[in-house]
Amino acid sequence: MPTLYDLKEKLATVGNQLKNVEEQLVDKAANPAVTKEEIEELKNKKADLQQRFELLKEQHDKVEKEQQAKIKQENPISVVENEEGKLIAAKAELIRAAIQNRPMSEEAMNVLRALPAPQPSGGEKLLPTTMTDALVYEPFARNPLRDVIRMSNIRGLEVPKIAYTLDDDAFIGDDETAKELALTGDKVSFGRHKFKVKATISDTVLHGSDLNLVNYVENALRSGLAAKEKKVSFATTPATGEEHMSFYSTQNNIKEVSGADLYEAITQAIADLHEDFRENARVCMTYADYVRILQTLSNGSAVLFNAPPESIIGKPVVFSDSATTPIVGDFNYVHLNYDGPLVYDTDKDVNTGDYLFVITAWIDQHILLKSAFRRAKVVPVG
Structure with missing residues (x-):
């Protein structure tokens, strides 16, 4: 079973390859000297990379979700996710800023x-x-x-x-x-x-x-x-x-x-x-x-x-x-x-x-x- 780190690396590699192929396809499509066969070959390559990227992304998201759930189960108090975590951090900054007589950050204010x-x-x-x-x-x-x-x-x-x-x-x-x-x-x-x-x-x-x-x-x-x-x-x-x-x-x-x-x-x-x-x-x-x-x-x-x-x-x-x-x-x-x-x-x-x-x-x-x-x-x- 690949680790989350391995999946992130593989996802980044395939993502870069897909981006390069997309850029080549745009350049060659705009060049009248490029044959139809070359363009079709790039289109097939792009479709193949796109499919690989989506498969890796699906596996990556699954492993990441399982890992977050495991961490939260083991330590539910210290791990506060996403919006709730931002809200707690903003409230804490409000209290500390008021007591220490300093301005709040714009992010916390928002x-x-x-x-x-x-x-x-x-x-x-x-x-x-x-x-x-x-x-x-x-x-x-x-x-x-x-x-x-x-x-x-x-x-x-x-x-x-x-x-x-x-x-x-x-x-x-x-x-x-x-x-x-x-x-x-x-x-x-x-x-x-x-x-x-x-x-x-x-x-x-x-x-x-x-x-x-x-x-x-x-x-x-x-x-x-x-x-x-x-x-x-x-x-x-x-x-x-x-x-x-x-x-x-x-x-x-x-x-x-x-x-x-x-x-x-x-x-x-x-x-x-x-x-x-x-x-x-x-x-x-x-x-x-x-x-x-x-x-x-x-x-x-x-x-x-x-x-x-x-x-x-x-x-x-x-x-x-x-x-x-x-x-x-x-x-x-x-x-x-x-x-x-x-x-x-x-x-x-x-x-x-x-x-x-x-x-x-x-x-x-x-x-x-x-x-x-x-x-x-x-x-x-x-």
Whole structure:
């Protein structure tokens, strides 16, 4: 079996011969003194070389593909191919150039410009691509609500609270919703609430491989964004101006439904929802609360612990340690908006010597209809 190197050499040799014959054929075809037989001989020679070249090319491509697959299988992290590799290298250069206060190369800038983004500021370029973890760091935070709420990145966003209307104003079946719309209006305008996320980068990571650097920074920034999203959603004492974002704020004043224990409180809260919201309802609660429910219902049996949460609670469950009081409702009526592109800045911690890569973002979140939600509260009997 010829090696890839041998095939490259043979392919180059035949390719040069084919090129020479093609040049001779053009020259002789333009010379009236050359006989028809000479031209036919060159044409046959060209066809023969062309066939040989294609056979070698096919074999070369096959061996090259097999070799790349073998290398990638043996070391999948260090080998990043083609466009993905260019993207990682460009992102790594963006981080290093920002920290070292130097310009980026035009090639890297072109790679980042090719990514879809609202503005060419650079910060938002770091987050669209999800890559396989190459290093194991401390656990990174995630916001479980991202899977069930609406999300967007639109400047000056304004959305209707209900996606449809009828000529008859009395079409809304839920009196509570009708009163809410009459009181607060049928549209929501999103604002801009600024916050920063800082990724701390050591010298070792900064000067390490492109993949490790980009992976670490992207995960740290995503973690910071997720932590902020959870904080505003479940804050019991929200920051001034952020009260409307929290399920637990007195401003939103989401209705509480009580029960003698967690299970009763949650099931009663589901039942208390209007049917328009009950059908798509979910329960957001801590895993510790869910385990307590299982312990109560199972009465010492382990059978329930293997059952999916939906079969126990009656609705799909979203687990978050921040949901200290279970939230029941249709999470389609929660909308989180990032207002415009993220922008980046850099700094250095003089005490530790670490570098800081800082993302600034502007967000706003609205619970479009408070009547689509209930809070499940335990009130012991007696």
